[in-house]
Amino acid sequence: MDQGNTAFILIAAALVLLMTPGLAFFYGGLVKAKSVISMMMMSFGAMGLIGVLWVLYGYAIAFPGAEGTIFPWAIDTSALGLSSLLETPEGAAYPPLAFVAFQATFAIITVALVSGAIADRAKFGAWMVFAGIWATVVYFPVASWVFNFGLAEDGSFAYGGWITHGLQTAFGVGAIDFAGGTAVHINAGAAALALALVLGKRVGFQKGVHVPHNPPFVLLGAGLLWFGWFGFNAGSELAADGTAALAFVNTIAAPAAALLAWLLVEKIKDGKPTSVGAASGAVAGLVAITPACASLQPIWAILLGLIAGAVCALAIELKFKWGFDDSLDVVGIHLVGGLIGTLYLGFFANGTGLLVGGDATQLLVQAIAAFAVLIYSFVIAYVIGFAIEKTMGFRVKNEDEIAGIDTVVHGEEGYVLADTKA
Template sequence: MLDQGNTAFVLIMAALVLFMTPGLAFFYGGLVKAKSVISMMMMSFGAIALVGVLWVLYGYAIAFANHGEGTNVAGIVGFFSIDWNQIGLGQAFEEAKASTINAAYPSMAFVGFQATFAIITVALISGAIADRAKFGAWMIFAGVWVTVVYFPVASWVFNLTSGMFATWGVIDFAGGTAVHINAGAAGLALALVLGKRVGFAKGAHKPHNPPFVLLGAAILWFGWFGFNAGSEGAADGIASLAWVNTLAAPAAAILGWLLIEKIKDGKATSVGAASGAVAGLVAITPACAALTPGWGILLGFLAGVVCCFAIDWKYRLGFDDSLDVVGVHLVGGVFGTLYLGFFADTTGLIYSGSFAQLGKQAVAAGVVLVYSFVLAFVIGFAIEKTIGFRVKTEDEVAGIDTAVHGEEGYVLYEERDETPVSVR
């Protein structure tokens, strides 16, 4: 019979993960200038709308082709396949109508959970092109990229019946490769395609609303418990371990980030605390079910330190990753993925004496990084050379909210015909 407890668990975890994308909108929205906040937040909400529809139509059919018996699969199994029975979720719909389901949870619950991963991955990319991207061009990019990059990569990582990484023995419990390396590599590609913001220099673009940043980080952290613990698909001991590591690692990462900030700049900032938490969450994502909490704390602390240094690389290397998608998500994702090669329970170097797990982790990280970067660059370049991806310079300088969306994030007063009356 259907396990209603696990079904409820998966559905609740899915709702938590979906809540992460509005949290990301606040996090990113607070980091940009005041006249770009609507544009920034709309890219996250646009991802929810577009990717949610595409996932139902055909995304799940690609990501989880051959995910069960009796499927009709076409393509190269393990690299890119499509299950025609799941187009429009036909097979999952028929199962949901069945009076008896002998499973831990219905496949439709799993469909919903995995949909939220696709949504947040696309939304993460938008931070790399803040303050200068057209909304329509972004939506076209999001639709093409999620189809040709995310859906196949999700199959490699999360499709445990036929995915490449599962057969290789790669450890990625909740998406360090599929989500963070994937989004970070795509963000780097788009940052190169769109070029630098006007006046790009260290310290030239300051967050306009740090309380938004802290609020967004808090929502992300809250939702991340669903992201990591929910990936177990059951309310059991492994989910509990993932939950504790999702608490411990980002907490340690905050300490690591703030320590480096204090040493480098003399001050520990609220934006640094929020960024440190996210860096720790990114790093623990692939590792949350394969590390003891002690090793999880060390991973988080080191991720905070490494990512705090990494966000300055864009100034040295000359690319404008507006909100540090590369420095936090790409670097943090790679760091967490490789860390497992040393400290993963049983198979890591310190337990097994073998570099085999490290080799598997490195290959997986490299494959996703290159695949995502190359295709994102090609898609972004094609859009830029046809309809244009970047807004006009004058709109960028003035702030793109009014030019792109016809709205302002902060209306402090309304102009009226009447003469203002002073208040005594």
């Protein structure tokens, strides 16, 4: 067993887990002051629920071994609860539980991302029900489509997710998604759009009405996300090697370029670059580089960041034109950014991209992967959300939304500036 690589994977897992509290700060700063507890609790609720479900059966669904299919329900029951993974096989590079831990953090952050679309108006209990069902029937299977792979003794793929390796059988080239552009960002962004449509618009929804209450929280959250993203991207190599180093450098370059591009668009469009724009631009770049971080030369990573930062800065305006209330721009940043990063590989992926020695096949398989996940996630999320809204109710009352839902839902306030009981 390689203790160095084992330590690398475990540290990467810890970094990715930190991304969810970082997301809580990022989202928490963007909502109004009387909803900050509610917003942050949806991220922490996801940490608790998905962490348990992953151990109980999530890993068994996502990584069903050679029996993996489009709908991987024929799982090996010995994998439930991870009891079969307690021993490290002879000659293994790292303990199986190290990989289990790493992938658990992906499941957690993906579910938490969805919550940004329903800020200021969602019931916590309904959110937890949605999170558990959506993770079970959408995230766990989609993770299997993308991340489930293994090698035979001769080095060939013995089995694999249909997105990353199954398409290779049909087209000679498999879709590239190194760290989760489809499974994480397109998946979460599509579900966020579905929930935004199910819950409807916030009271008084229009441009300029809902402003971030705490930009320093947003910047802190973005910083924690960027820090954790090195585990997300470089850690996906599962080894401390040159590919991990390339992913690490690209995780610096792309978000840095995206940050600058977002600020430039703000300056041109609105006359002032903002701190929230800087944070959002960095996250947009991180989203876009996620699938591509190990398959691009750094110069192309910078170009990807510039494109993602500019396009996402414009895409967040679509909710006002098209009339859906994606509260914290999960669609504009994660869905759009994920699509940009995934499709960009069709042009610039090392060796196979259309403009760097390949042909249009890579672009075709990237598009198949991206839109298969988008459609599947959107449809299932809409059905789940609609069913919850019509049964237990997903949205709080309008008067509670106007007053701020922290005290109504959680009995707490985010800011107690004076002890009124003294």
